[in-house]
Amino acid sequence: MPSGALLFQSVILGLLLGGLYALLAAGLTLYFGIMRVVMIAHSAFLILAAYLAWWSHTELGIDPLLSMLVTVPLFFGCGVLLQRLLLARLRPVTLTMMSVLLTFAIAVVIEGLLGYVFSGTQRRIQLGYGSASLELFGARIAVVKLIAFGLAGVALAALYLVMKKTTFGWALRATIQHRDAAKLVGIDTDRVAGFGFGLGLATAAIGGTALSLDTTIYPSLHWHWIGPLMAIIVVGGLGSVPGAAAAAMVLGLAQSLLQIELGTTWAQTVFYLALFLTLAVRPQGFFGGRLAQRF
Amino acid sequence: MLSLETFELTKAFGGNLVLDKTTVSFQHGKVNALIGPNGSGKTTFFNCVTGLIRPDSGRISYAGADITRRSPHAIARAGLGRTFQLCRVFPRMTALDNVLAATRPRGANLLRGARGRAEIDRARGWLTKLGIEHLMQTEARNLSWGQQKLLELAGVLMSEPETVLLDEPAGGVNPALLDRIGGLVRDLNAEGRTFVIVEHNMDLVMSISDHIVVFDRGRPIAEGPPSLIRTDERVLGAYLGA
């Protein structure tokens, strides 16, 4: 039986990890809501952002957090272009399947280019505050993990405010809920969909920066993220952001707790187990209805 | 004798109650019509009856058996065939294959050739009856709207349903074709098939139906023979918007 302090530390770490999962799953949910697209390249962009943060730190000597000034707008632009130039070209009949292939292809290209430019070597940012940690009831929590969680939390809150309080958010929600009706009330749904993708990819930029702070990165790392993220959005109920956030927290926590007994690799299987069980038992997801309630 | 019945059928999308404890029955061996203003729940009713949408509560029975929780193919095999409002054919299959796809092989028959002599003759029979036999080898996506509607109907008839649900058979077709469809429904009814037809074209409804059910906001507000419905004030109110 693990000690109370270890257990407590695992709970805290699990929640911190869950926060990052929640942010990234929100991005995936956004794409799915807009176009019914499962965006496989989401996590490849995540790793790309982490590499850019690492590169700007080691080559330019600037704090990885500052790299977001470039990566967030850059990724927003990429997202808009991705939707407008590539995904919008696909035939509606086969969109679900073909868009998976297309985004899969993009993920593979990003992985290959990262390997070509930065080599397959594992990389890690060495930060001045990298080893600092806080003690809380006997649990040691690294400061960088708190920063990462803070970033994810702020980004999620910002996303929520954009969706709920702005005209663009209103138009985006309308587009997601009923595209034809949104068109009828004068919303330029193509434009809005493009911006929605930009918004989703911007969350990957923030997530990637947060990830780079305390994780060793390598080009094929994105597969270790897309699996859990897909599991999260299915368990949460495809298309539901609150559902995805709840599933992210629960599964992040489960992963962290299972690591105590099983080690990191076996603990990862919890996501796949949850994915298979959800689809076999309750395909509409456990948190919020499938496509019923979005935002 | 009653064939298709629902009891307190309820379905909501989000907060929008589309079917509100709908209890209704249709007459066996007759041409029934289901009419009502746009958004009164007619298509949702069809989707629930054919199993494409799960109702939130309530019961559906057909020929005395409860079919509420059955899957769409089981309902089809029980004898209920349907067409769709925006007619649906298999776009990249030939007209002949579209009709052949409606056969229901079982067991070892599954591996027999799809284009057996007997099947082709039967399929050709329906295509001829609907007047599109000459388009047999044409891919469905290359057919006109009217031809696609006829093809969809041919497919449904090939599956030998006892009861046929038609969702707006007159939608978007020209007057000549309209007459043909009307005549066809009467002919097939004379051979013993039951029809339930959702339709906005009142001339067609009044000329071919024996029994009419009027929906408003998810529940039946009136029913009876055409002569009665024509003069019912509630029906008028529903259409003019009370």
Add this chain to the structure above:
Amino acid sequence: MPSVSERSTKIAATVALTAFAAVALAFPELAPNPYILSVGIVVLNYAVLSTSWNFVGGFTGYISLGHGALAGLGAYGTGLLITKGGLPSFVALGVGAVLVAVVAIPIGYAALRVRGASFVIVSIALVLVTLLVFQSWASFTGGSRGLNVPRPFPGMLRPEHHRVFFYLFLALLALAALVWWLIDRSRFGLGLKAIREDEDKAETLGTPTFAYKLVVFVVSAFFTGLAGGLYALWFGDLDPIFQFSILTGSYMVLMALLGGVRNLFGPLVGALIVGSALEYFKVEFGNTPLHLVATGVLLALVVLFMPDGVLPALGALLRRLSPTTDTSIREVTAAELAATGGDRQHAESRNL
């Protein structure tokens, strides 16, 4: 009554098939050295894999990116049945493939119950989770150290070994293609194609779509498992990284799409093109990350510009070259469309 163009397509197909069969049968004699022969085996293996993939992808339109895992399971199943179970090589191959088919039942059940996206998600997850398990469960699978599969013909020299396996893969390809063809012309196949075209519509016509999809998925898994197992017997050395690679699955998709999924020989043509290109790349440039880039770019191009593959494109070219009467039907259609076009506006969007 087949039209002129149809007949000419058929003749072209027969000629191409005969030529392929002749070259394939003579290939072990023609190959200048054992290396070229082994490349031939690799390409044939790809052809079997993508033909097996096409049972699901081609008939139902459901795209699996996870068939690499099924091949890996077949390979490891065969290897473990020999090393741990003590079964004779070819018995292990058969049992292994049956096991893969059995495993595919619950996977298919979870993946196919819901329409669309879930299937792809499960297929990708399958690769990730099998890689995780086979790497971590080192005591049983050998983990990252790999698994040595004993040769089925111990005394045989390398060139002879290659020759035998070349014909074994060729026979497996012929078997998979034969079964695909049988399904293609059957009532079952027509039902599957109806699912590809419009699943709801197929259901309302009385086709039990879930059962159909599950059966064809299991058949596909069986052949994929056989191909994986035969590869294990030939290659003799298994590493989870390569056996449970997401790339294997994406190669199958790329080959089948490039060749044309609606066509019996589409995956074979795709495998000949992509497989040879992959081996060529390996020799010229070694194992650089650039082959990932090339694979990705090619896949994206096929998805965007040629989703029906090269064979249909060639067919269309043939048709354009030979004068036909096909066009008249289309002209009538266009005229009728114009006539009813105005009325069509009435068919407003589906109301709820």
